[in-house]
Amino acid sequence: MALMALSGFEGFEKRLELQFFGDDPNIGIGLRQLHFDSIEEVLAAVQCTVVSAVGNHYFDAYVLSESSLFVYPTKIIIKTCGTTQLLKSIPPLLSHAHLMGLRVCSCRYTRGNFIFPKSQPFPHTSFRDEALYLEQSLPNYLCFRKACVMPSRMPSQSSWHVFSASDEHHIVLEQNLDVFTIEVCMTELDPVLGRKFYRRVGDSNSGDVAGKEMTGLTGIGEINPNALLCDFAFDPCGYSMNGMDGSRYSTIHVTPEDGYSYASFECVGSIEDDREMGEMLKKVVQVFRPATVSVSTTSCVGQQVWKRVKNALETVGLSCGSFAVDEFPSTGSIVFQTFTTSRT
Template sequence: MAVSGFEGFEKRLELHFNGDDNGLAAVKLGLRRIDFDSINKVLRLVQCDVVSAVGNHFFDAYVLSESSLFVYPTKMIIKTCGTTQVLKSIWPLIRLANDLGLTLCGCRYTRGSFIFPKSQPFPHVSFKQEVVYIEENLPDNLCFRKASVMLSKLPSCSWHVFSAGNGDHFLSGDTFTVEVCMTGLDRVMARKFFQTNHHSSAAKGIENINPRAFVCDLEFDPCGYSMNGVDGDRYSTIHVTPEEGFSYASFECVGSVYDDQDDIFHTLKKAVQVFKPATVSVSTTSHQREGRTRVARAMEPLGLNCRSFAMDKFPAAGTIVFQTFTAARRK
C-alpha cells in the first residue's frame, strides 16, 4: 500500500428541493435554470471543474475533473473524489435554488472509508466533523436527521451516511439507487486506464454495461477514467483510479422500484465483472429491503463471497442496505 496517493473513494452529496408552486416546479426546468457560470463558481469552492457535459429532456450530466454532477429540476447529485471539499457546495447551492423559488427539503451524504484519510482537508478530516459541518449549513426545516457508520467485518471498509428531511419528502421516492466501491482491481484491466494504452470504452467493456445509455466519458492524463451514462431519466456513472497499490473503481446507477429489478442487478454484475476487483462494497437505497439477496446472487457467479451485511433506516432516504464481498485468492 502506498503511503499516499490519489484518493479514489468519492464523497456523494444529494440535495432535493420543492417549489412554491405546489409541485409544478418538477415539470419545469427548475435547478436546470442555474447558469453555467454559477455552477462553476460552486465547483471552484469544491476544488473541481467541468470537463464535459451532456443533457436530455430529463436532466443534465457533467463529467468533472474529480467525478460527476447530475442536475434534475428538483434534485442535484454531486460526487467528487480526491481531496475535494464537496460539502462546501451545500450553502451556495441552497442559495441558488432559493433564487429560483425552490426550497431544500432533503439531503443525503454518503461515502466509503478513505484510503488516505490523513490527506483529506476540512471539513472531511473525519465523519464527525463532516456531520457537524452539514448540520451547520442545513436550514431548520430539515429537522429529521440521522448520521450513522454502517460497519463491515473488513478493515477500513465501512459506509458513512448522513440523511435529513423535512418529514414530508422522501429522497428516494420510487428510485432505487446502487452505489458500488471496488478496490484491488485486476492488473490487466487497470492498465487499460492509462492513457498510453488508448483503449476505447468499448474495449474496456464500459459500453457493454448498459448498451442503451449514451456515454459521455473522459480519459485523464496520465491515467484515470470517468464516465456518465444517460438513459432516459436515469444516470449511471463510473470512475477509475488504476494505480497499483491503491487501485479503485466506482459504479453507480439508478432504477425504479416498479421495474424488473433483476435488470439493474444484472447491470451491477456486468460492471463488477469488468474490473474483477478483490473487494467490493455495495450500498442500495430504496423503500424496499429485497435488494440484499439480489446483490448476493449477482456477486456469487463472479467468485465474490459476502463477508458482511448491515441495514438501517434513514429519514427521507428510506432503507439502506450495505454489503461487502471479497474474491477468492487470485492465482
C-alpha cells in the same frame, strides 16, 4: 484528475444529494436554469471543474475533473474524489436555489473509508467534522436528521458513512417508493485490466476521444447499451463516465494506479427492472475483477434489491462477508454489503 495526495490519489468518493421543492407544482426546468458560471462557482468551492457535459429531456450530466455532477429540476447529485471539499458546495447551492424559489427538503451524504484519510482537508478530516459541518450548513427546518457509520465486519474493508436530513413533509419521498440507488466501491483491481485505463504513450487525442476508446476497449459500453455515454480519459491515467438512460443516470470512475487502485459504479433503477440491474452489476465486476467490493443499496422497497445484488455478485465469484441495514429520513433503508474474492 488533479490534487493528488503525496501518498497517492484518493479514489473513494464523497457523495452529496440534495432534493428541493417549490410552490409551483409544475416546476418544470427548475435547477436546470442554473447558469454555467453559477455551476462553476459551486465547483470552485469544491475545488474541481467541468471537463465534459451532456443533457437530455430529464437532466444534465457533467463529468468533473474529480468525478460527476447531475442536475435535475428539483435534485442535484455531486460526487467527488481526491482532496475535494464537497460539503462546501452546500451554501452556494442553497443560495442559487433560493433565488429560483426553491427550498431544500432533504439531504443525503455518503462515503466509504478514505484510503488516505490524513490527506483530506476540513471539513472532511473526520466523519464527526463532516456531520457537524452538515448540521451547521443545513436549514433548521430539516429537523429529521441522522448520522451513523455502518460497519463492515471485515477489518480490511470499508465502512459506510451516512448523514441524512429531511423536513417533516419529505420523511420518505413517496413519488420514489419504487426507485433504488446502488453505490459500488471496488478496490484492488485486476492489474492487467487496470492497465486499460492508462493512455497510450504519445497519445495526442483529446480526453473525450481517448475516453470513448477506453469505453470500447474495456467493455464499459456493454454494461448498459441503451445509455447515452459521456466519457473522459485523464492523462496519464484514470477514467470517468456518465450514462443517461431516460431519467436515470449511471456513472463510473476509475483510479487504476497499483497500490491504491479503485473503481466505482453507481446507478439508479426501479423494482420493475431489478433483474436487469443484477446483470449490469455482473458486467461491472467483470470489467474490473476487484478483490474487494462494497455495495450500498438505498431504497424503500424492502429486501428484494439487496438480495438481487448478493445473488448477482456471488455468481461471478464474490463472497458476501458482511451485511448491515439501517433506516434514514427521506431515503428509507440503506443496506451495506461487503464482498471479497480469492485470486490464484
